[in-house]
Amino acid sequence: MIPGAGGAxxxxxxxxxxxxxRGDEVVAPDLPADDPAAGVPRYVEVALAALGDRRDVVVVGQSLGGPTATEIARTRPVRRLVLTNAMIPAVGENPGDWWTASGHEEAKEAAIRAAGREDAGFDEAWEFLHDVPADVAAAGAEHQREQTDGPFRDGWSLPAWPDVPVTVVVGRDDRFFPADFQVRLARERAGVEPVVIPGGHLLALANPDGLAEALINAL
Incomplete structure (x- = not known):
């Protein structure tokens, strides 16, 4: 399981x-998010070292973890790739270009307007934590690292889409990657109809039961 920004x-x-x-084994490594020299290739190395020689693996990527999870699925035999509220990459596209190439900026601005808000810049509480229990959010603070721009400027891009089954799970209430935007990317880039469940951008904290069920169904 590959985390998003902050690498926790x-x-x-x-x-x-x-x-x-239910008897499943989970490997959820910390990634070197605070190392400006570390980008997607380094994240992949760290994740694969944690995985070891385990086989019959389902690789899951959240948000910024999407490119790393997709590259793992391309380079190592896995049973399935699952992308949750993820930056779904396109072949030949650097993560630094994703924001513009995907249409994220326009989608987010439209969602902010639809919510009746003024775009006053990034608002962590409104965009990420609005449906995460306060005690869970507080507990998570000590685990996060400062996310550097390593993955956005290291020059990596996806060489080819992995030849594995793909599931995309979308948080219906995601304010950072609006749901309709994610649905479009799932269809256009991954070629799948996504599974939409209740919850915001941090699905694993906001709706762990729903996300666990979606992952089990994907197995």
């Missing part, structure tokens, strides 16, 4: 508890 494997802990309860 802790992000997955509530979902991991639910998967452990």
């Amino acid at each position: 494997g802790w992000y997955w802990h509530l979902v991991a508890e639910r998967l452990h309860a």
Whole structure:
């Protein structure tokens, strides 16, 4: 399970508890998000080192973890790739170009207007934490690292789309990657109809039961 910005494997802990309860093994590594020299290739190295020689793997990527998870699925045999509220990459596209090439800026601005808000810049509470329980959000602070721009300027781009089954899980209430935007990317880039479940951008913290169920169904 690949975390998003900040690189905290802790992000997955509530979902991991639910998967452990049914006998699944979960590997959720911390990534070197605070290292400006580390980009997607380094994130892949760290994740694969944590994975070891395990086989019959489902690789899951959240948000910024999308490109890393997709590259893992391209380079190592896996059973399935699952992307949750993810930056779904396009072949030949650098993550630094994703924001413009995907149409994210326009989609987010439209969602902000639809919510009756003025765009006053990034608002972590409104965009990320609006449906995360306060105690969970507070507990997560110590696990996060400062996300550098390493993945956005290291020059990596996806060489080819992985030849594996893909599931895309979309948070219906995501304010950072609006749901209709994600649905379009799932169809255009991954060629799949996404699974839409309740929850905002941090699905694993806001709706761990729903996300665990979606992952189990994807197995």
